[in-house]
Amino acid sequence: MKSGLAVGIIGGIGMAIAATIDMVLSVMTGWLVGYPSIETVAIISLGANFFWGIVFGIIYARLYDSIPSKGIWKGLIYGIMIYLFSNIYLVSYGIAYGDPFVINWNIGAIGGIYVFITFGVIVGILYKKES
Amino acid sequence: MMKILIAGTIAGLFSGVLALFLTLINNAVIGLPHIYSTASIIPIQNIAINEILLGVIWGIIFSIFYSILYNSIPGQGVSKGLVYSMIVLLFSHIRWVPYNVYYGFAPSGLTSAYIGFLMFATYGLLLGHLYKPPK
Numbered sequence: 525m526k527s528g529l530a531v532g533i534i535g536g537i538g539m540a541i542a543a544t545i546d547m548v549l550s551v552m553t554g555w556l557v558g559y560p561s562i563e564t565v566a567i568i569s570l571g572a573n574f575f576w577g578i579v580f581g582i583i584y585a586r587l588y589d590s591i592p593s594k595g596i597w598k599g600l601i602y603g604i605m606i607y608l609f610s611n612i613y614l615v616s617y618g619i620a621y622g623d624p625f626v627i628n629w630n631i632g633a634i635g636g637i638y639v640f641i642t643f644g645v646i647v648g649i650l651y652k653k654e655s
Numbered sequence: 656m657m658k659i660l661i662a663g664t665i666a667g668l669f670s671g672v673l674a675l676f677l678t679l680i681n682n683a684v685i686g687l688p689h690i691y692s693t694a695s696i697i698p699i700q701n702i703a704i705n706e707i708l709l710g711v712i713w714g715i716i717f718s719i720f721y722s723i724l725y726n727s728i729p730g731q732g733v734s735k736g737l738v739y740s741m742i743v744l745l746f747s748h749i750r751w752v753p754y755n756v757y758y759g760f761a762p763s764g765l766t767s768a769y770i771g772f773l774m775f776a777t778y779g780l781l782l783g784h785l786y787k788p789p790k
Contacts, residue, residue, distance in 0.1 A: 568757045579745070586727060620691070620704075620709060
């Protein structure tokens with residue numbers, strides 16, 4: 525695929541499914557507390573991650589040439605970069621301020637790495653830049 | 656490598672100091688909730704250490720990625736730094752806003768986004784101004 529938008533849509537679907545499984549299981553098992561119903565968590569997780577997957581896909585196409593490595597590894601590096609900028613950034617401030625709810629939420633954010641691995645693998649395999 | 660680390664440190668320090676003042680105004684003066692804490696008033700020294708220290712640490716980390724991605728970021732000089740910092744803002748702050756709104760933390764989520772915007776705009780302008788890649 526040569527379109528960042530198209531790759532982002534597919535990557536967003538993958539990301540949304542991975543994130544929703546993570547969130548629903550976390551709430552069902554009591555790992556995360558203070559959340560609304562599982563249905564609400566699932567709908568928000570699906571919608572938000574699908575939307576962000578599209579945005580991340582478009583940015584991936586723009587930054588493609590400068591991301592180190594090739595193919596699937598290039599996608600994975602990009603996925604880990606987003607994870608660092610997004611989740612680990614959030615976690616670092618949550619830990620520094622030491623709020624119990626934020627720390628609890630952060631456990632979910634740290635565990636979310638496989639969401640970005642899923643996204644990275646999908647865009648890494650699918651996206652081929654026009655030569 | 657040294658040039659980008661210095662640029663990242665300076666830009667991170669300035670954006671951290673700005674975040675400190677904005678957080679103080681929001682939390683202690685206006686009384687708005689803080690995104691990372693449910694405490695009504697956070698001690699000033701905690702805000703100072705957290706914002707400045709993390710501002711510098713993340714300033715350095717983001718700058719390393721800036722030097723790697725440099726050629727693919729649109730713009731020149733200061734505007735290139737600004738574009739990059741807005742991408743980082745999107746990943747680090749804006750991405751969480753819908754969750755904050757849905758889960759009932761709209762005021763703190765929106766406060767975080769606007770502090771983040773000013774913080775990263777400052778960071779990007781400084782980084783774009785200070786860093787010139789080796790030829």
